[in-house]
Amino acid sequence: MKSLLRSTLAVAATLMCLGCGDDTKTEAERRTFNVSMTSIAPTTPNEHGWTVTPEAIQLSVGTVRFFEGRVLLSKAPRFHWYSLIGGTANAHPGHYVPGDALGEVLKVQTVDLLADGGALLGEANAVTGSYGSLELTLATPTAATDAQNVLGGHQVHVRGTASHTSGATVHFDATVDLPKAIEGVRFERELKQEPGAVSIAVDLGKWVNRINFATASLPDAAGVSTFPADSQAQNALVRGVEDTSAYVVTWVEGAAQ
Numbered sequence: 001m002k003s004l005l006r007s008t009l010a011v012a013a014t015l016m017c018l019g020c021g022d023d024t025k026t027e028a029e030r031r032t033f034n035v036s037m038t039s040i041a042p043t044t045p046n047e048h049g050w051t052v053t054p055e056a057i058q059l060s061v062g063t064v065r066f067f068e069g070r071v072l073l074s075k076a077p078r079f080h081w082y083s084l085i086g087g088t089a090n091a092h093p094g095h096y097v098p099g100d101a102l103g104e105v106l107k108v109q110t111v112d113l114l115a116d117g118g119a120l121l122g123e124a125n126a127v128t129g130s131y132g133s134l135e136l137t138l139a140t141p142t143a144a145t146d147a148q149n150v151l152g153g154h155q156v157h158v159r160g161t162a163s164h165t166s167g168a169t170v171h172f173d174a175t176v177d178l179p180k181a182i183e184g185v186r187f188e189r190e191l192k193q194e195p196g197a198v199s200i201a202v203d204l205g206k207w208v209n210r211i212n213f214a215t216a217s218l219p220d221a222a223g224v225s226t227f228p229a230d231s232q233a234q235n236a237l238v239r240g241v242e243d244t245s246a247y248v249v250t251w252v253e254g255a256a257q
Contacts, residue, residue, distance in 0.1 A: 028102075028127040034197040035064055035105050038118030040248070042205035048212040049165040054204055056159040057113040058150045061121055062139030063106055063181075064200075069099035070132035071186045071244070096184045102129050102191075108139045110146045113202055124198070131189045134249060136200070137181040138241075151175075156241055162213040170213040174227040174234065176241050187249040197252050206246035210236035 045051045072095050103126025111119040138155040139145075151157050154175035162170045187198070215232040216225035227234035240246060 026128075028129050029193065031126055031128055031191075031193055032123050033103075033126060033191075035121045035124050035200065036118050036197065037061065037111055037113070037121055037200045037202065039113040040201050040203045040205065042208060044205070045165065046205070046209045046211060048210075048214075050162040050170075050208075050211065050213050051164075052160055052162045052204075052208045052211075054114060054158065054160040056150075056157065057204065059111055059113065059156045060108065060139050060141040060145060060151055060154075061111050062108045062137035063104060063135075064121060064124070064137070065101055065135045066103040066124065066126065066131055066187065067098040067101055067133050067135065068130055069097045069184075070188060071096055071184045096133070098133065098135070098183070100129075102127055102131055108141075108145045110141060110148075110151060112150075113204070118199075121200075126191075128192050129190075131187055131191050133183075134185045134187045134200075135181050135183050136185060136247060138178050140177070158207070158237065162208075162211075164213070168214070170216055171219065171224050172213065172216055172226070172233075173224050174237055176238055178238070178242065182242060182244060182247070185244045185247045185249060189251050191251075195254050199250050199252050201248040201250070203246045203248060206243055207237065207240035210239055212236065 039057065041054065042052050103124040105122040105124045107122045109119075109121070111121070113119075140155060141151045141153065143149075152175065154177055156176035157173075158175070159173045160171075162172060164170075211233050213225075213233060216227055217231075219225050227237060
């Protein structure tokens, strides 16, 4: 009987200790960190055999928000109409819930992705916590945010040269406008008060990987081709810009605050 009583008391004590965990949970603390953007140049021919050399890449970056929700990619294939014209659908979140917002940069500016050292997007007002993803908004530029009018009123402007393995060459100039933010970009980090900053690297190879430049328009008098609205080239560029895997987000330890 005494042995049974001791065992019962021991189990009760263990359960009481397990219930004490919530009282020691660390509360979120306010903090800030810089957010910058740079680019990764294409290094190999794309899936249609075109080697792309970017000459100008600008985009209008709006609000950047950080969330606790992590990105889980679906393993099941999904049909996309884009595949009918020779494209490849981008990776997509299988089940993504943003959860609580942990930080944000509220600013609209024009960014030159080919500029040395990249661009500082601003300082994020944030809290400590478990980060899982971010949302990137491309905004419509204004005279104030694009004083040089390099974007021509569009969110993204891409100019460059594409050379095919067959010997063909296309000088192109194209634009992109997205109807909504790019959601579910992976960024996993337990963030406390350590010094550092966030870097968003745009993988330009993924932006242009699906484009068949043979579907661009005939060159104009200056020898430059554009991407007609219903062309494979335009659809492929839009899919590339939308592709969440084209944005590599990292934490840079010890970066200046």
